[in-house]
Amino acid sequence: xxxxxxxxxxxxxxxxxxASAGGALFIAGGTDVLGTLKDEILPTYPRRxxxxxxxxxxxxxKEEGDVVKIGPLVTLEALAEDExxxxxxxxxxxxxxxxxxxxxxxxxxxxxxxxxxxRCWYFRTPENRFPCLRKGGDTxxxxxxxxxxxxxxxxxxxxxxxxxxxxxxxLIALDATIQTTSASYSAADFFxxxxxxxxxxxxxxxxTEIQIPNRETRSAFQKFAERKAIDFPLVNCAAASSSEGVxxxxxxxxxxxxxxPDAEAALAGGISEGSAGAAADAxxxxxxxxxxxxYKVEIARALVGRTLLExx
Ligand SMILES: Cc1cc2nc3c(=O)[nH]c(=O)nc-3n(C[C@H](O)[C@H](O)[C@H](O)COP(=O)(O)OP(=O)(O)OC[C@H]3O[C@@H](n4cnc5c(N)ncnc54)[C@H](O)[C@@H]3O)c2cc1C
Numbered sequence: 001x002x003x004x005x006x007x008x009x010x011x012x013x014x015x016x017x018x019a020s021a022g023g024a025l026f027i028a029g030g031t032d033v034l035g036t037l038k039d040e041i042l043p044t045y046p047r048r049x050x051x052x053x054x055x056x057x058x059x060x061x062k063e064e065g066d067v068v069k070i071g072p073l074v075t076l077e078a079l080a081e082d083e084x085x086x087x088x089x090x091x092x093x094x095x096x097x098x099x100x101x102x103x104x105x106x107x108x109x110x111x112x113x114x115x116x117x118x119r120c121w122y123f124r125t126p127e128n129r130f131p132c133l134r135k136g137g138d139t140x141x142x143x144x145x146x147x148x149x150x151x152x153x154x155x156x157x158x159x160x161x162x163x164x165x166x167x168x169x170x171l172i173a174l175d176a177t178i179q180t181t182s183a184s185y186s187a188a189d190f191f192x193x194x195x196x197x198x199x200x201x202x203x204x205x206x207x208t209e210i211q212i213p214n215r216e217t218r219s220a221f222q223k224f225a226e227r228k229a230i231d232f233p234l235v236n237c238a239a240a241s242s243s244e245g246v247x248x249x250x251x252x253x254x255x256x257x258x259x260x261p262d263a264e265a266a267l268a269g270g271i272s273e274g275s276a277g278a279a280a281d282a283x284x285x286x287x288x289x290x291x292x293x294x295y296k297v298e299i300a301r302a303l304v305g306r307t308l309l310e311x312x
Contacts (some may be wrong), residue, residue: 059073
């Protein structure tokens with residue numbers, strides 16, 4: 001690891017103004033960011049880490065009017081165990097519960113989970129040996145190389161790394177809003193980037209709160225990984241059904257979590273075995289797997305069916 005300075009922020013605006021000077025990265029639980037520094041995967045090494053955990057009072061989960069508010073420093077363990085989240089937003093509790101293993105869930109935060117960098121093995125190779133598109137280079141090495149863990153939905157151009165976050169599909173399915181120090185994004189727009197960044201945040205922008213509409217919702221989350229413990233999703237799926245219809249979102253299949261409107265349309269008359277099967281068919285009809293990852297299409301089909309039948 002190379003030397004860097006460590007700055008304990010006292011507030012989100014303090015963190016934002018310190019980091020916006022450039023050459024800085026935020027650190028929350030550190031379960032992702034420290035690995036990127038140890039392996040030296042980034043083209044420019046940060047001179048400074050801006051610690052968010054030194055900011056008091058950002059680890060709340062509270063109901064306020066028609067939203068539930070979640071602070072960015074809530075750990076995945078706390079999220080998975082919280083009674084409000086478990087009873088209202090089952091898909092989010094289940095997603096948090098399936099992230100990695102107990103130690104990462106104790107340290108890792110919801111803010112860090114949605115802001116983590118992608119997991120492509122070319123991008124993550126130590127010492128920045130593959131200067132790929134995600135690092136500002138001009139080649140996606142996975143596209144002509146080994147794409148077995150990569151996108152299956154039409155990422156023929158640009159980066160084909162698959163979205164790694166377990167909580168992101170749940171937040172999109174629940175129609176969450178992500179507040180930052182300078183803007184407010186619907187969760188569906190927060191990840192809408194296919195290139196050098198994993199999300200829309202600008203340098204120095206801090207996620208300050210996640211808000212979820214507090215309405216009657218039935219929801220579920222399913223994940224398939226090679227190993228049951230401590231493994232990123234090959235595919236994950238979240239579905240949420242409310243008076244506004246069903247929202248269905250897949251992760252691990254595209255550079256960002258992917259909402260599936262055609263599948264949602266198949267569920268307009270309600271969720272049954274028949275409509276869940278039709279939704280799963282609508283999902284896989286759009287798949288365009290690469291040479292080594294067609295197996296993920298059948299996983300996606302199975303997960304969509306299972307997730308929907310869980311809330312039928
Ligand atoms: C072995 C292993 C297994 C893992 N398995 C999974 C898995 O199964 N599923 C999964 O989803 N993830 C997994 N992860 C990734 C990671 O542990 C989790 O995503 C965790 O939630 C990250 O949270 P953190 O607080 O530790 O983030 P950090 O490492 O502190 O930060 C991650 C990134 O987010 C940025 N960041 C953090 N907080 C904020 C904020 N409030 N505003 C703006 N930027 C911010 C940081 O600058 C950094 O770029 C795994 C990691 C490891 C090492």
